[in-house]
Amino acid sequence: MAHDALKEAVWQANLDIVAAGLVELTWGNVSGVDREAGIMVIKPSGVAYDRLIAEDMVVLDLETGAVLGHGLRPSSDTPTHRYLYQQFEDIEGIVHTHSSHAVSWAQAGCEIPCLGTTHADHFYGTIPVTRPMQAEEIHEAYEYNTGVVIVERFREDGVDPVQIPGVLVAGHGPFAWGTTVQKAVENAIVLESVARMAMHTYLLNPSATPIDQVLLDKHFLRKHGPGAYYGQQATKEQT
Amino acid sequence: MAHDALKEAVWQANLDIVAAGLVELTWGNVSGVDREAGIMVIKPSGVAYDRLIAEDMVVLDLETGAVLGHGLRPSSDTPTHRYLYQQFEDIEGIVHTHSSHAVSWAQAGCEIPCLGTTHADHFYGTIPVTRPMQAEEIHEAYEYNTGVVIVERFREDGVDPVQIPGVLVAGHGPFAWGTTVQKAVENAIVLESVARMAMHTYLLNPSATPIDQVLLDKHFLRKHGPGAYYGQQATKEQT
Amino acid sequence: MAHDALKEAVWQANLDIVAAGLVELTWGNVSGVDREAGIMVIKPSGVAYDRLIAEDMVVLDLETGAVLGHGLRPSSDTPTHRYLYQQFEDIEGIVHTHSSHAVSWAQAGCEIPCLGTTHADHFYGTIPVTRPMQAEEIHEAYEYNTGVVIVERFREDGVDPVQIPGVLVAGHGPFAWGTTVQKAVENAIVLESVARMAMHTYLLNPSATPIDQVLLDKHFLRKHGPGAYYGQQATKEQT
Amino acid sequence: MAHDALKEAVWQANLDIVAAGLVELTWGNVSGVDREAGIMVIKPSGVAYDRLIAEDMVVLDLETGAVLGHGLRPSSDTPTHRYLYQQFEDIEGIVHTHSSHAVSWAQAGCEIPCLGTTHADHFYGTIPVTRPMQAEEIHEAYEYNTGVVIVERFREDGVDPVQIPGVLVAGHGPFAWGTTVQKAVENAIVLESVARMAMHTYLLNPSATPIDQVLLDKHFLRKHGPGAYYGQQATKEQT
Numbered sequence: 001m002a003h004d005a006l007k008e009a010v011w012q013a014n015l016d017i018v019a020a021g022l023v024e025l026t027w028g029n030v031s032g033v034d035r036e037a038g039i040m041v042i043k044p045s046g047v048a049y050d051r052l053i054a055e056d057m058v059v060l061d062l063e064t065g066a067v068l069g070h071g072l073r074p075s076s077d078t079p080t081h082r083y084l085y086q087q088f089e090d091i092e093g094i095v096h097t098h099s100s101h102a103v104s105w106a107q108a109g110c111e112i113p114c115l116g117t118t119h120a121d122h123f124y125g126t127i128p129v130t131r132p133m134q135a136e137e138i139h140e141a142y143e144y145n146t147g148v149v150i151v152e153r154f155r156e157d158g159v160d161p162v163q164i165p166g167v168l169v170a171g172h173g174p175f176a177w178g179t180t181v182q183k184a185v186e187n188a189i190v191l192e193s194v195a196r197m198a199m200h201t202y203l204l205n206p207s208a209t210p211i212d213q214v215l216l217d218k219h220f221l222r223k224h225g226p227g228a229y230y231g232q233q234a235t236k237e238q239t
Numbered sequence: 240m241a242h243d244a245l246k247e248a249v250w251q252a253n254l255d256i257v258a259a260g261l262v263e264l265t266w267g268n269v270s271g272v273d274r275e276a277g278i279m280v281i282k283p284s285g286v287a288y289d290r291l292i293a294e295d296m297v298v299l300d301l302e303t304g305a306v307l308g309h310g311l312r313p314s315s316d317t318p319t320h321r322y323l324y325q326q327f328e329d330i331e332g333i334v335h336t337h338s339s340h341a342v343s344w345a346q347a348g349c350e351i352p353c354l355g356t357t358h359a360d361h362f363y364g365t366i367p368v369t370r371p372m373q374a375e376e377i378h379e380a381y382e383y384n385t386g387v388v389i390v391e392r393f394r395e396d397g398v399d400p401v402q403i404p405g406v407l408v409a410g411h412g413p414f415a416w417g418t419t420v421q422k423a424v425e426n427a428i429v430l431e432s433v434a435r436m437a438m439h440t441y442l443l444n445p446s447a448t449p450i451d452q453v454l455l456d457k458h459f460l461r462k463h464g465p466g467a468y469y470g471q472q473a474t475k476e477q478t
Numbered sequence: 479m480a481h482d483a484l485k486e487a488v489w490q491a492n493l494d495i496v497a498a499g500l501v502e503l504t505w506g507n508v509s510g511v512d513r514e515a516g517i518m519v520i521k522p523s524g525v526a527y528d529r530l531i532a533e534d535m536v537v538l539d540l541e542t543g544a545v546l547g548h549g550l551r552p553s554s555d556t557p558t559h560r561y562l563y564q565q566f567e568d569i570e571g572i573v574h575t576h577s578s579h580a581v582s583w584a585q586a587g588c589e590i591p592c593l594g595t596t597h598a599d600h601f602y603g604t605i606p607v608t609r610p611m612q613a614e615e616i617h618e619a620y621e622y623n624t625g626v627v628i629v630e631r632f633r634e635d636g637v638d639p640v641q642i643p644g645v646l647v648a649g650h651g652p653f654a655w656g657t658t659v660q661k662a663v664e665n666a667i668v669l670e671s672v673a674r675m676a677m678h679t680y681l682l683n684p685s686a687t688p689i690d691q692v693l694l695d696k697h698f699l700r701k702h703g704p705g706a707y708y709g710q711q712a713t714k715e716q717t
Numbered sequence: 718m719a720h721d722a723l724k725e726a727v728w729q730a731n732l733d734i735v736a737a738g739l740v741e742l743t744w745g746n747v748s749g750v751d752r753e754a755g756i757m758v759i760k761p762s763g764v765a766y767d768r769l770i771a772e773d774m775v776v777l778d779l780e781t782g783a784v785l786g787h788g789l790r791p792s793s794d795t796p797t798h799r800y801l802y803q804q805f806e807d808i809e810g811i812v813h814t815h816s817s818h819a820v821s822w823a824q825a826g827c828e829i830p831c832l833g834t835t836h837a838d839h840f841y842g843t844i845p846v847t848r849p850m851q852a853e854e855i856h857e858a859y860e861y862n863t864g865v866v867i868v869e870r871f872r873e874d875g876v877d878p879v880q881i882p883g884v885l886v887a888g889h890g891p892f893a894w895g896t897t898v899q900k901a902v903e904n905a906i907v908l909e910s911v912a913r914m915a916m917h918t919y920l921l922n923p924s925a926t927p928i929d930q931v932l933l934d935k936h937f938l939r940k941h942g943p944g945a946y947y948g949q950q951a952t953k954e955q956t
């Protein structure tokens with residue numbers, strides 16, 4: 001993908017998260033990656049969404065983090081995005097927001113169990129929460145270390161970031177990602193929606209339990225992987 | 240009704256559930272039936288609402304489930320809709336959404352008692368929740384079996400689906416229906432609204448109780464059945 | 479006020495409650511009264527808001543309840559409105575909605591204490607809830623008796639309906655009113671807002687207490703009555 | 718800043734708080750100050766937002782409180798604003814709203830602890846709540862004394878109003894401020910958002926705790942003060 005096309009896609013995705021109601025003020029950023037070209041593209045820091053143009057998107061060298069081209073500063077969360085791209089090799093888009101219900105779960109320090117099929121259609125199980133960061137991780141290279149605690153959380157349980165395309169950073173908020181920039185946006189929308197529904201579920205029934213593994217398998221796998229039969233690109237006949 | 244008119248009505252209803260705020264992403268589908276012609280019409284699978292045109296609606300043979308005409312795949316929930324039409328002979332429209340509060344009740348595994356007249360105006364008593372589906376029902380013909388557990392739930396208590404035009408599928412979400420496609424949409428809107436109000440009612444007063452049967456009768460029957468006197472088509476004088 | 483001007487004002491007020499987010503589907507109605515002419519004007523029954531025109535408003539004889547002029551049926555809640563106008567002589571507009579949070583309080587069967595100055599600016603104390611209606615009151619002249627239990631609730635505590643311009647009908651929802659049609663709409667908006675804030679207040683602090691009488695006096699009386707100094711029509715100098 | 722420019726900025730800010738969803742009816746007002754010229758500008762009392770024009774903004778002498786120029790009455794909350802400007806010498810804009818969740822915290826009489834980084838990015842610690850006002854403070858110069866209890870609350874704990882740019886007045890609602898009118902609006906938006914998230918956090922986890930001081934320092938100081946590196950006006954290189 002040419003730089004300009006990626007900048008356009010990332011710019012559009014930044015507008016999409018606003019339109020989806022995930023963003024207040026300038027709290028949010030989307031990035032995309034072109035692994036072949038070795039670059040990533042991200043929203044500039046602290047620019048109001050209604051003044052944002054595609055040209056403003058910042059291009060960086062994925063390996064060194066150096067800004068290529070014009071002089072706008074990239075989002076202050078860039079080191080988190082870059083570390084995630086480096087460690088999660090199958091993702092090509094990342095979305096960070098402070099969407100209201102996902103932040104509430106992150107502030108509560110609680111992971112979101114899979115309580116229903118809306119969740120299961122997009123996240124193959126519990127959405128994890130990171131451990132709190134330690135003083136030295138916060139003092140030095142804070143945004144980079146935010147990436148580190150996310151990746152640590154996935155590695156320690158052997159979770160596949162393509163199957164669980166999002167996380168809650170404790171005391172902070174959600175990061176979501178996907179195999180394309182558009183799918184990252186979709187997963188960020190789902191994460192907020194699932195967070196709201198799960199909160200209400202527990203208010204209605206504090207003893208609510210996750211759905212059975214077989215139902216989780218059914219929903220996730222009918223939309224993802226070789227046996228998928230949802231949408232218009234399917235390869236199997238429908239009953 | 241000609242196929243084209245039914246496709247138009249079903250297309251419009253699919254847009255109506257979006258406008259009513261019941262839908263995120265592509266989570267929702269509406270169908271309609273022409274019992275005389277032996278066909279049903281439903282939204283195609285996984286198509287974005289803003290690109291949907293009436294022509295995209297998929298026509299199926301109600302008895303065999305075979306797609307008639309063009310090649311778009313019907314919603315993956317089609318077997319559920321078809322089974323409901325076959326078993327509930329008086330309904331002509333069905334709406335499935337993942338509307339937020341109704342899903343929360345479904346995830347909580349709780350039925351919604353009739354706590355007030357808003358509910359009583361449209362649902363003649365408790366809105367039921369299905370039992371969880373068993374592994375074999377999920378593995379094989381999952382969407383068909385979703386219909387089976389819904390119908391089972393109504394049959395076991397002798398509930399009339401015209402008087403209770405909706406249900407919560409446990410761990411999943413709401414299905415609503417009606418004697419026309421438009422009424423199915425209206426009942427889906429009411430179900431979400433009633434779900435939100437009932438949640439808040441219990442937050443305010445965990446001991447809240449259903450309204451008396453006489454008030455339930457009054458409200459449901461002043462809008463439905465031979466003695467109705469609400470709206471402009473009434474046959475009785477108003478006091 | 480000429481009939482046409484009152485019909486226009488009532489029609490506008492019916493649109494205003496939709497714009498204010500108090501209405502779903504056709505659940506709501508506004509009326510106004512011209513006491514000198516002995517008439518009241520109310521929304522027709524069950525007509526969709528987006529098709530409503532001023533001409534559709536129904537004019538009735540305030541004393542007999544007879545419809546004057548064209549043939550649309552008045553709202554089924556007309557007998558409630560008419561009884562309130564007859565008993566509460568200082569009100570000239572009434573609004574009935576099923577606004578979400580006010581309904582939740584009505585379903586919970588709980589009155590809304592005055593927890594803050596937003597409430598105190600418009601309602602001079604607790605917003606009462608009626609007793610549940612009895613079977614015979616529901617069977618016969620239900621809508622009329624809805625008015626009866628409202629008035630009974632105000633009379634038994636000697637509450638002035640101008641100082642407390644609204645009520646919750648148990649298991650049903652809110653009625654609000656005012657000395658003009660516009661003020662009735664404003665009070666309906668405030669009632670919903672106050673209901674939402676009060677619910678959240680108790681979720682945050684189950685031991686929250688009403689504000690002191692002196693603060694209630696200050697806020698209500700700086701906007702209402704002879705010493706008012708809020709807005710542009712005041713008669714006193716501001717400090 | 719010329720009077721006209723300040724009137725324009727204050728008028729725009731009054732519209733901005735409506736657009737941000739912080740205002741119902743006329744419940745809200747924004748003011749700005751020109752300390753060199755010794756004047757403050759504030760919204761007139763009780764004027765509907767959709768009829769407001771820049772020219773309507775009221776100019777007052779900051780020291781005496783006398784209205785300069787045309788005859789519209791200033792907001793009834795003017796004495797609160799004026800006292801805050803006199804006591805908090807580094808602020809140049811003030812916003813008062815009855816935004817729903819902030820009011821709920823004020824009615825609950827609870828301060829809002831810093832539960833996450835959204836809060837920490839804008840408020841350097843707990844958002845305080847005032848003590849209830851006493852009868853004599855309410856009877857005489859109520860709005861002035863509202864300012865007094867706010868300032869008292871900051872002084873008693875040695876809180877810097879630039880670092881904590883907002884407060885909850887017990888039983889009433891939020892005041893927010895900033896070093897510019899625009900920043901005051903931004904802080905009012907953040908205060909409402911943080912209030913909603915904090916409420917949901919406690920509903921999810923009643924034992925949720927504030928974030929560590931080191932994380933609070935990191936977030937507040939990366940956006941404020943000499944070491945800031947957020948946005949496009951930074952003076953340091955980004956890692």
